[in-house]
Amino acid sequence: MTKRPTIADVARRAGVSKGSVSFALNGRPGLAQSTVDKILAAADELGWRPSNRARSLSVSKAFALGLVITRDPAVLSSDPFFPAFIAGVESVLSTRGQALVLQVVTAGESEEDGYRRLAQDARVDGVFLSDLRHDDPRIGLLVELGLPAVTLNRPDGDSPFPAVTLDDRPGTVAVVEHLVGLGHTRIAQVAGPPAFVHATARSTAFTDTLAAAGLEPVAVETGDFTAAGGIEATRRLLALPEPPTAIFYANDRMAIAGLGAAQAAGLNVPDDLSIAGFDDSELAEYVHPGLTTVRADPFRFGEAAARTLNRVVDGDTDVPDVELPPAELVVRRSTAAPPL
Amino acid sequence: MTKRPTIADVARRAGVSKGSVSFALNGRPGLAQSTVDKILAAADELGWRPSNRARSLSVSKAFALGLVITRDPAVLSSDPFFPAFIAGVESVLSTRGQALVLQVVTAGESEEDGYRRLAQDARVDGVFLSDLRHDDPRIGLLVELGLPAVTLNRPDGDSPFPAVTLDDRPGTVAVVEHLVGLGHTRIAQVAGPPAFVHATARSTAFTDTLAAAGLEPVAVETGDFTAAGGIEATRRLLALPEPPTAIFYANDRMAIAGLGAAQAAGLNVPDDLSIAGFDDSELAEYVHPGLTTVRADPFRFGEAAARTLNRVVDGDTDVPDVELPPAELVVRRSTAAPPL
DNA sequence: ACTCCTCATTAAACCGGTTTAAAGAGGAGT
């Protein structure tokens, strides 16, 4: 409760000027080693930690990074990606004394408003650009705002920002090959909204791999990554005159919901219908039957993104893109040979 | 990209002093209306927004609130509470120009370290104390750190902080009465870790209601709120010589995992076994069979908590506790009459 | 002994706001 010590207190105690304390703290050359020791000792005795606020003002940095997420429960709630991603980000930030500022955009406004607010308030030194879209308007906006960023996934247009990528395709290819290997020929897909880069990446990998096997999709339904969307799409697929014997979902939430829909329709999974998801969310392992899915590592993704963004923020030019180990197939009980 | 205007620019343009601009902006009395208008017009023309950093330094406030969450994927990942809660918090903060700072504590450290860091860095003006524990040591810590807080749930010890509560008991009572009404007499519970206030609240409400019906629990297993824990607990219950005909889980994740475990054991839910959860998470509605559960409103919880914490932060003394509408029962297909 | 350099240190300005104490301008009262 007693007032925290300031740099002036430390200077007084060490018998030097404020400037010297600042130099010592920041390891600037030009101070005698003995003086540095004296200052650091004094700082230590007083338990002094430089004020973030003062530093922020004088060096014009926020020492914080920002993440904008949409309030839409569909995207936000129970999405297994963000929590782990955030944990990975924090694991980097905490070692650097940085903070993570969350900006949730509410239903009424556009996601861009979130970035605008962060920039306007100068709350952060850089932001993560997640759920990248095709011709993503946010890239131009951030350039305009002068806010450094890192994109999660590689944008298709020009981008001045480094990209941290995790290739979804090998996992998708593996799922399709797994299904084809089991003997399926009537395979359908529930894709994510085509506006998202990762949704179409998974989607085209799916179609291409099928084509390579001489097959084509029974149908491609578009879901919105929510459980409700998964249910809808599944019902449409099952109502087809010749329904698929296997369905590949663009994420686990839709897959688990689809699993429920199939069971509710009286189908046995996997005997009547094989189901595969994407994400390897916590529940994937524990539903019945266990969900065959594709596992990425959002924690590492967060780490890599934070490190990369910090290089940009630190003024590093030409920060290279980072490519993470690709997502890989996890086979569980929800996939089996098709019915005869 | 051009430098953003400062208060000095506005002052110059309006032909007044910096101080007057500050007064006008903050609606301080003592300025002629005409002057205020002139200043606001100048500010508007320049598109000036006061610098948060400068304001932070001079008024010693961060204009931000903090939320500490543990990195433990068990608590963090796919927990339906936090995302919605955070959205509610943000809906209040965004109207006040405040930010939400997330502090994730990594595996190696204690949750207290998270609060300590937030306080040390003076990053926030107050924090949310979630997942309250019995004799929660964080309350003393925050008092010591001089960091204002609001507790989510009412602590059992003394606390100088207002509490925002959402009574889980009515929902729990309703679940038990629902099961008893269906004819169940062999009811078991998978409780949360007893260290948590909300876990024991649900647990004792469960036992008390059973007792009021002249019954006692077949067994009470303790889970850890994770899907894996739900599986474990369920297996133990099903292995009992006289297994329960209904299981009440302290959260949906354990319940959905338990549902999977029961189905994997060859049981039909709800014919052989009724299952009820708690949270009404997104998937609860879509698994098969739909999960009977208890619904709270984490978004409102977040709103109320943010508003209450802000009152404390603003220096309001004796901020009253806030009681939210209680959680309520949602009946779906996973509960039915017990087997004969 | 005197100049010149280098190295260590400091005083002061600065970041962009808020706040306090004091000054200035009018108007009323006598």
Next chain:
DNA sequence: ACTCCTCTTTAAACCGGTTTAATGAGGAGT
């Protein structure tokens, strides 16, 4: 015409750091 008040406005200090330009102290060179 002079004093006294009230209402506006401002100059300057302050928040707690960083940074630049200047100063001071030794030591080497001649």
